[in-house]
Amino acid sequence: MDGSGGPPLCFPDFNSSCRRPPLPHSESAVLYTLLAFVSLLTVTLNLLVIISISHFQQLHTPTNILLLSLAVSDLVVGLLVMPIEGLRYIERCWLLGSLMCALTPYVAYCMLSASLGHMVLISIDRYLAICDPLLYSTKVTLNRVKISICLCWACSLLYNGLILMGHIGQPDRFNSCHRECVVVISHISGTVDIFIAFLGPCTVMVVLYMRVFVVAVTQMRVIYSQTAATKMRAALTAKRSERKAARTLGILIVVFLMCFCPYYYPALAGQDNSNSLSYFSVLSWFTLMNSTVNPLIYALFYTWFRKAIKLIITLRILQSRSQELNIL
Template identity: 60%
Template sequence: MESRDGAELCYPALLNLSCRGSMRPRSEAVLLYSLLSSIAVLTVALNLLVIVSISHFRQLHTPTNVLLLSLAISDLLVGLLVMPVETARFTETCWLLGDLMCALSYVIGFTLTSASVGNMVLISIDRYVAVCFPLQYPNKITLSRAVVSVSACWACSLLYNGLILKDHLRQPDRYNSCYGECLVVINYISGTVDLVFTFICPCSVIILLYMRVFVVAVSQARAMRSHITAVAAGAVTVAAKKSEKKAARTLGVVILVFLMSFCPYYYPSLAGQDISNSASSWAIVSWLLYFNSCLNPLIYAFFYPWFRKAIRYIVTLNILEQDSSQTNML
């Protein structure tokens, strides 16, 4: 049913209470659904490869890979649960899934995003200890401690976001002006707290630890060059320089992608404003944030040679062979 101004009612039966929204052209809607669905499928596929690889091959059951597995699970759930809902929210002008789904969609999305950030912090700590304290690493970072850290990360993410969104959970429609809206508003105080705990602190920890890792890696490379013979000097120097460049490039990619994904979302808090999904830029900002879940397996997993080898086993179905879990992947 259409209203007098030509806009379609979200709920035609509620003539005086329903929201009105202009329908997107069919070609535009199909294009958006195709593009955003492709991103969701790619996110699920990439993270599923990481999960299957680490879970199946016993040689990959290490503390570091437990952290990568947790990161992949959070990013997989973003692609599986969050991105489809956000695709419908972005493409359709009306919210037709009800108040309960409205509340749950934000709780799930925020929790998974926080868990993903927490996992990235744990990975940076793991790499810091491995590079800066290699002799103490086996005693400091054990499999059981990694599992406990991951569990605590998920529990804290759920509890933290439940507190941030408690008002939205109690009354999902408190900011809605009509039926067919799904608005969430995080006030300045909650937004500032979220800014500190989900962006500033994790970002600072990641930058500081990776900078320390980079400095130690460079110093180790220089120490190796100082102890080589004159005959092998040229070859080792070239290799050391390549190692330094690779470390710097990896560091730059990690920090750049993290900042590019999260800075636009937290801009309102940085500017002293409330965070609301009613802003016209919300869809782009939120999708940029969620797209980080698609990039994480590329950044953290594709740098590992064992992952490329695991992909070949999975794609060629060699993973179905008996005792394939005992394959040497390193």
């Protein structure tokens, strides 16, 4: 029994165990409730996307296949990564052993990188659909999209394996006490990661979406100029459409930046990125929440998703030939 009067040992049987002051029971209860809600919401939303696209034949399009794969990565974040990260913070002690210490960061980084990669693929898909509609069906096929998805996952697995190679091989090398789980990304690796996994994808998304916006506005103006409606009504409608397009694109980009920018603060500040930093949990959860928001900004804007939710909740998808229903 520890009689030093300091914070209790995480593992009383080991004198070299970490000492962590426990959270008050009321605070722990609130945090566990919040954690359960966020994780369940993330899993539910992404599961609805997966069921909808998988079940209904009308939704088997290249764009929706990208959404499906994106939802799979975000589902894993809500199902595994969020609960483990929440447990780490609430309990203050690492209770899952060295093997999970080695694997958990790798899984988390892979899922987030894959999610980011899918968003880039979706921006490319939308760019081709709007800017080159005549050749879209020949350039973007299901097989090509599936190959792109496989490459996205493979690159995410390989890239994060290289970034975390040292940690995976020796997960306790930065531990200061028994059964701690410290993950450190060096400043050099963090700087490289900024360019490869953040600035590069961010630049591609912004440039493509801005190009999509410009082309969409131009096409709308041409359409409205050819209608028989009054010029005043056409002008007002065009302005509303332009504002709506700008608002949607702005939401996509701003949410992405809000979720991912904080994570790269240590590297920008010239520090090593480590989960032992006092503010790391805040940076981490900003990034993880992107998996909750993704199904909202990429799926809830579609009317077919709302129709699919009603069919799923009412169990109509269990009826024969329900996969052939018209929901578009």
